[in-house]
Amino acid sequence: MRTPRILFWLVTVSLLLGPLAAAAQQAGTPPEAKDKAQVEAAAAPAAPAQEAKPSPAPPAAKKPAAKAEVKRTEPIVPAYTGIKEKTAVIVFFVWLWFAIGVLIYFLRQWIKESDRIYWAKYYEPEESPRKDNPMAPTLGD
Amino acid sequence: MKIKIDMKKFAAWFDDRLALTPIFKYMTHKEVPQHEHSFWYYTGSSILLFLAIQIVTGIMLALYYRPTLEGATASIERIMTELPLGWLVRSVHSWGATFMIAFVLVHLLAIWFTKSYRKPREATWMTGMMLLVVSMMFGFTGYLLPWDDLSLAATKVGTNIPAAIPVVGKWVTQFLRGGDDVTGDTLTRFFIFHVCVMPLILFAILAIHVLLVQKEGMSIPLKDELAKKKVPSLPFWPNFVLREVVIWLVLFGVFMTIALAFAPSLGPTADLMAPAPEGVKPEWYFLFLFQTLKIFPANMGPVTGEFVAVIIIVITVVIIFFLPFIDNKPEGKKGKVFQYLGIIGVIYAIVFSIWSLL
Numbered sequence: 385m386r387t388p389r390i391l392f393w394l395v396t397v398s399l400l401l402g403p404l405a406a407a408a409q410q411a412g413t414p415p416e417a418k419d420k421a422q423v424e425a426a427a428a429p430a431a432p433a434q435e436a437k438p439s440p441a442p443p444a445a446k447k448p449a450a451k452a453e454v455k456r457t458e459p460i461v462p463a464y465t466g467i468k469e470k471t472a473v474i475v476f477f478v479w480l481w482f483a484i485g486v487l488i489y490f491l492r493q494w495i496k497e498s499d500r501i502y503w504a505k506y507y508e509p510e511e512s513p514r515k516d517n518p519m520a521p522t523l524g525d
Numbered sequence: 526m527k528i529k530i531d532m533k534k535f536a537a538w539f540d541d542r543l544a545l546t547p548i549f550k551y552m553t554h555k556e557v558p559q560h561e562h563s564f565w566y567y568t569g570s571s572i573l574l575f576l577a578i579q580i581v582t583g584i585m586l587a588l589y590y591r592p593t594l595e596g597a598t599a600s601i602e603r604i605m606t607e608l609p610l611g612w613l614v615r616s617v618h619s620w621g622a623t624f625m626i627a628f629v630l631v632h633l634l635a636i637w638f639t640k641s642y643r644k645p646r647e648a649t650w651m652t653g654m655m656l657l658v659v660s661m662m663f664g665f666t667g668y669l670l671p672w673d674d675l676s677l678a679a680t681k682v683g684t685n686i687p688a689a690i691p692v693v694g695k696w697v698t699q700f701l702r703g704g705d706d707v708t709g710d711t712l713t714r715f716f717i718f719h720v721c722v723m724p725l726i727l728f729a730i731l732a733i734h735v736l737l738v739q740k741e742g743m744s745i746p747l748k749d750e751l752a753k754k755k756v757p758s759l760p761f762w763p764n765f766v767l768r769e770v771v772i773w774l775v776l777f778g779v780f781m782t783i784a785l786a787f788a789p790s791l792g793p794t795a796d797l798m799a800p801a802p803e804g805v806k807p808e809w810y811f812l813f814l815f816q817t818l819k820i821f822p823a824n825m826g827p828v829t830g831e832f833v834a835v836i837i838i839v840i841t842v843v844i845i846f847f848l849p850f851i852d853n854k855p856e857g858k859k860g861k862v863f864q865y866l867g868i869i870g871v872i873y874a875i876v877f878s879i880w881s882l883l
Contacts, residue, residue, distance in 0.1 A: 455796060456602070456793055460790060462790060487774055495764065
């Protein structure tokens with residue numbers, strides 16, 4: 385009982401922390417000067433003023449008013465901003481289902497064990513199997 | 526110098542102040558009945574999963590979103606095109622709303638058809654209904670925030686509906702819009718409703734709802750209750766919780782796959798002076814109401830058709846809200862009538878939703 389539980393938590397923690405660390409690293413790096421053309425095309429074909437977006441966090445208040453008034457007439461379709469992001473998403477997707485599979489495997493073991501203990505009335509002293517079976521493990525084992 | 530931390534003392538200190546032991550004791554002693562409808566118990570906790578996703582992704586989006594006429598669509602555009610995986614976070618938030626409301630509806634229907642609202646769970650049902658309305662309001666207020674042409678047009682239609690109610694209707698519309706028409710003030714107002722007012726209301730009602738569920742426990746099937754049959758049960762911890770986690774994991778996987786594959790786009794910037802674009806549709810959970818409003822003629826005698834439709838909708842919602850008191854003998858004929866009414870309601874909602882899409 386103890387071994388699968390420890391394994392479960394080890395796997396859970398590593399599966400959660402790994403991608404979180406990677407995401408934090410990714411978020412810390414400024415976006416590359418990537419696919420300007422794609423951003424441009426999506427933003428506004430008739431609005432060259434929107435092209436320049438070099439800073440990852442442009443302050444809204446300091447933007448010139450004329451720039452904000454430009455209306456975008458084309459819809460923006462979500463797309464990967466580069467090969468790096470596309471790879472990251474594919475890896476994340478594969479990792480996600482792998483992690484789910486592994487976690488469900490361990491959870492099933494845990495559920496089986498919990499059910500077995502419950503139906504055996506292990507924690508009920510009056511009807512505990514230990515009462516009749518001197519070989520049954522004690523709670524401390 | 527070595528600092529030794531006595532974890533037992535540390536835990537005892539917390540337990541002393543927060544009284545955690547009774548809560549843990551309750552969790553380990555709580556039992557969940559096992560029967561042919563037990564599966565529906567999982568729909569309640571799944572809503573909490575999607576609520577958690579909404580909170581996390583909502584905070585992430587709020588860090589970059591600007592609720593102003595000039596900044597709204599530009600900030601969403603920036604989230605989608607410049608920020609790492611911003612489009613994915615937005616997609617997860619958008620799909621999270623859909624999943625959450627879908628599960629709230631499924632949960633409500635499960636309670637309806639198993640008649641779990643019967644005595645002594647009337648208040649649980651009523652708080653659940655309030656949570657449904659709040660969830661839909663979350664969807665409605667969030668729909669405008671991207672400030673694209675469709676969201677503007679849909680909000681104009683949506684905020685105009687209360688105007689049909691006599692006496693207070695016009696005031697409600699003005700209150701929602703922050704004026705006579707949908708403007709930048711409406712956007713700021715909806716943002717405040719979406720991130721401040723609605724969460725406060727939601728958490729307050731949710732706390733009461735969860736407390737009531739804990740107080741009354743899970744209901745058992747009506748026929749078992751009438752036969753006074755002893756239904757087998759499982760401990761809440763760990764047996765039931767572990768099963769819930771399995772369901773959450775599968776749901777989360779399916780949800781993320783959909784959010785990745787079908788990320789929402791952002792329409793052209795809203796233009797306050799432009800005419801409404803063609804094919805304006807609200808979110809899927811408002812479609813049947815939208816179609817209901819459309820089928821009514823402009824005038825019905827001395828009143829408008831919209832007024833009659835709004836009154837019918839309001840009366841229906843009030844009846845559903847007080848359903849446990851109206852259907853007070855669920856095992857009798859009245860109970861069966863409400864069972865059939867529920868089925869008719871579901872068919873009506875599906876048919877009208879599809880009709881509005883055609």
